[in-house]
Amino acid sequence: EAGVAQSPRYKIIEKRQSVAFWCNPISGHATLYWYQQILGQGPKLLIQFQNNGVVDDSQLPKDRFSAERLKGVDSTLKIQPAKLEDSAVYLCASSSGGDNEQFFGPGTRLTVL
Amino acid sequence: ILNVEQSPQSLHVQEGDSTNFTCSFPSSNFYALHWYRWETAKSPEALFVMTLNGDEKKKGRISATLNTKEGYSYLYIKGSQPEDSATYLCAFIRGFQKLVFGTGTRLLVSP
Numbered sequence: 001e002a003g004v005a006q007s008p009r010y011k012i013i014e015k016r017q018s019v020a021f022w023c024n025p026i027s028g029h030a031t032l033y034w035y036q037q038i039l040g041q042g043p044k045l046l047i048q049f050q051n052n053g054v055v056d057d058s059q060l061p062k063d064r065f066s067a068e069r070l071k072g073v074d075s076t077l078k079i080q081p082a083k084l085e086d087s088a089v090y091l092c093a094s095s096s097g098g099d100n101e102q103f104f105g106p107g108t109r110l111t112v113l
Numbered sequence: 114i115l116n117v118e119q120s121p122q123s124l125h126v127q128e129g130d131s132t133n134f135t136c137s138f139p140s141s142n143f144y145a146l147h148w149y150r151w152e153t154a155k156s157p158e159a160l161f162v163m164t165l166n167g168d169e170k171k172k173g174r175i176s177a178t179l180n181t182k183e184g185y186s187y188l189y190i191k192g193s194q195p196e197d198s199a200t201y202l203c204a205f206i207r208g209f210q211k212l213v214f215g216t217g218t219r220l221l222v223s224p
Contacts (some may be wrong), residue, residue, distance in 0.1 A: 003156065004156070008153070023210045033212075034210060040216065041216055042117070042202060042204075042214030042215050042216045042217055043202070043214045044213065045156075045213075046212070048211065056211055091156075091157070093157075100162065101147060101159035102159065102212065103156075103159070103163050104149075104153075104156040104157040104158070105156055106155065107124075107156070
């Protein structure tokens with residue numbers, strides 16, 4: 001079974017630039033999550049999709065972050081414009097829902113200079 | 114705001130040592146607790162999903178217990194090996210499938 005795919009794996013940009021990350025979840029998983037993991041902290045949920053609808057985006061900084069999951073399959077997360085404090089690992093995960101385990105992608109390590 | 118705390122923050126043991134970590138979480142409205150292992154440069158990988166008070170789960174040399182009334186879970190590793198070196202994350206679910214992660218325990222096992 002193919003796992004959760006993410007790209008790119010690494011990205012270095014300057015502040016005020018834009019960046020986009022892509023995620024393809026495990027086939028058949030209805031629930032997709034984007035997490036931000038800042039060094040020394042646990043992953044923080046940014047947004048959760050159920051199919052192509054948003055379930056929770058309460059911790060998404062909506063002035064600069066946006067995410068979409070068209071057709072309820074793959075998803076993109078965008079930051080525009082980036083700030084220094086956005087430097088983090090961005091993890092995508094998917095699950096079949098409920099209290100089931102989440103399957104994570106390898107993450108994208110973003111460095112904002 | 115939910116607070117999930119893990120201790121210790123980091124741990125350095127010798128190969129063959131047994132070790133354990135603690136995850137503390139709010140005891141009200143408990144739904145589930147997850148344990149994940151995150152090795153450097155790899156994806157976090159689920160170890161256990163625990164839902165019932167008194168649950169004990171085991172996978173090889175790793176086991177976990179759950180006390181939902183007092184709000185804690187222990188993860189045990191028996192006879193640590195260098196390949197066990199990783200960050201161990203616990204995550205708490207109160208509802209709506211939203212995981213709240215702790216900051217993790219970084220384990221280093223020296224040969």
